[in-house]
Amino acid sequence: MLVTERTIDREFVERMLEVSGQPFKQCMQCGTCSVVCPMQESTQLTPRQVMHHLQWGQKEALMNTNTPWICASCHTCEVRCPRGIDVPKLMEALRLQILRENKNFVEPFQIDKEQLKEAPQLAFVSSFRKHTS
Ligand code: SF4
Ligand code: SF4
Structure with missing residues (x-):
């Protein structure tokens, strides 16, 4: 540093x-x-x-x-x-x-489509709450 x-x-x-x-x-x-x-x-x-x-x-x-x-x-x-x-x-x-x-750690529209199908929806909801503005 x-x-x-x-x-x-x-x-x-x-x-x-x-x-x-x-x-x-x-x-x-x-x-x-x-x-x-x-x-x-x-x-x-x-x-x-x-x-x-x-x-x-x-x-x-x-x-x-x-x-x-x-x-x-x-x-x-x-x-x-x-x-x-x-x-x-x-x-x-x-x-x-x-x-x-306005800097998201996760960009919802950039999530891989296969991941969207397989991962539990609750995981996405939790992630969006923490990682997006
Ligand atoms: S935050 Fe606490 S535990 Fe961490 S380096 Fe500083 S004094 Fe040590
Ligand atoms: S709260 Fe837990 S995960 Fe977060 S920095 Fe402290 S020890 Fe690491």
Whole structure:
């Protein structure tokens, strides 16, 4: 992560603090959240890296990573965090920010027709609720 004055989005940091209500500036980068995360093999940034990017206002990187979408909101990280940070709430705040900018993680009209026939409809409904604006 290359941090320069130009890449730090302070307004984004303030918005994330306000929307999530989580004191992510207090994260001490211990990495416990990443170790316990059951989804870490599928995410582009680990939860610890998400915290780091948030602390440094790296909005662009956070708007383009799959981590907030892949997070299963299992709360394992929150339970183990020594600073009591509700990481899934931050992931939710990131998803809201991305959706507000009209960026869907799943585009309904681009789903493969075979998948549409085979996958349970409930899975699509759940996915659309979480992954589309
Ligand atoms: S467990 Fe908590 S303090 Fe440790 S890196 Fe994750 S968010 Fe930061
Ligand atoms: S809530 Fe999300 S980030 Fe935290 S451990 Fe579960 S899947 Fe990983």
